[in-house]
Amino acid sequence: MKTTDEGLVKRFLEGDQDSFNLLMWRWEKPLYQFIYRMVGDQEEARDICQESFLRAYRSLKGFRQKAKFSSWLYKIAINQCHTWGRKRNRARVISLSEIARGDEYAPREEREGASNSPPEASLQRRERELMVRQALNCLPEKQRLIIILKEYQGLKFSEIAQLLRRPESTVKSRLYAGLVALSAILASPAVQQGNSARSQNMGGR
């Protein structure tokens, strides 16, 4: 039988270092995907993911076992993403080519240009993917976070509510508002043409 997260936490607190590694392997994939969808950059996402695990490792002793371990981990990751967003809103240096392309939030591999020419079907899929990402970037941060948590991470409404410390009804209405807004953005011609809408949503709480 597979040990539960809470069981692993308990074992780690009893002094078993490897249980934390087990926890990390179990949660690295979903957490990385979540963070990648939040920040939109592979390397940044990897750094933030590792930093989140480090924070969790350091403060696991203070983890109250009332909440689920995964919720707690998501909470840390969300905080890290906000910290990253605040930092990103400060002055920084970016390469000219990023500005020339007009989308500094596009994935790095796209910014640098795909080296191997992808097949036709994959190209179409990529275009749609980019459209979704740009549309999501246009949404307010609160709605985007809930959409990502629900749609991609598959958390239950009750879990999201606990995570964000909001009533479930608030979470649901935000998700509804976000999805409706998203459909409007996706239907708008600007996105259809593939023009990038620069957004400053990330990082503003």
Add this chain to the structure above:
Amino acid sequence: MRCKEYQQLLVSWLYGELSDEERKQMEEHLSRCSHCRQAKEKIQQTKAMLEQWEVEEPTWKSVILPGREPRWRGWYYWLFGGATPLRRAASVAMMVVVVGLVVFSLLNLRVSYAKGDFSIGLSLIPPRSEVVRLGIDQEAFQQELLRAQEATLDLTNRLMLAYHQKQQEDLAIALQRLSAQWQLLRRADLEYIGDGFDTIQQRTYRDLQRTNQLLNLVLISAQEEKK
């Protein structure tokens, strides 16, 4: 239920978190409400679009390399690292309380110095008033008393002396006046010699009478002064 509440139900439905009964309610509402039906279709399309975005799985696997962590990190991060507003508020409140306590106890700082004993008291509760018995130096007090008594005696003496001197002065003045009277009489006598013996006798008698009167006066004044 209003449409607004059905929006929440709709979202739950689309994500498969509805009980059978709620689902029936929802379906019933959808059959009646075209607005919600439209919204449902829109959201379903959006969801289909969202599914297009796939993220590659991480190509790495991380492990923790345990190292020495600074000991203060735990509580420091609890207070200042976690960016939740509640913790911020808690840390700010704690700092305010600590600073307040320090200031308050400094306000109640008591420094006392008595007979070479130097002491500093720092208390949260303000020091209460108390009665302190002063130690009296008996020897010095006696000397002081003696000095006061001597001063009183001296003053009395000087007063008596002054009184005495005043009396003597008065007496001397009286005697001077008397002798001056006598000299005057004497000069008059010498002047009257030429007028004949009878005149002298008469004058002498009158003078004797006046002298007796004067002596009487002196005696009376002396007696009165004595009283």
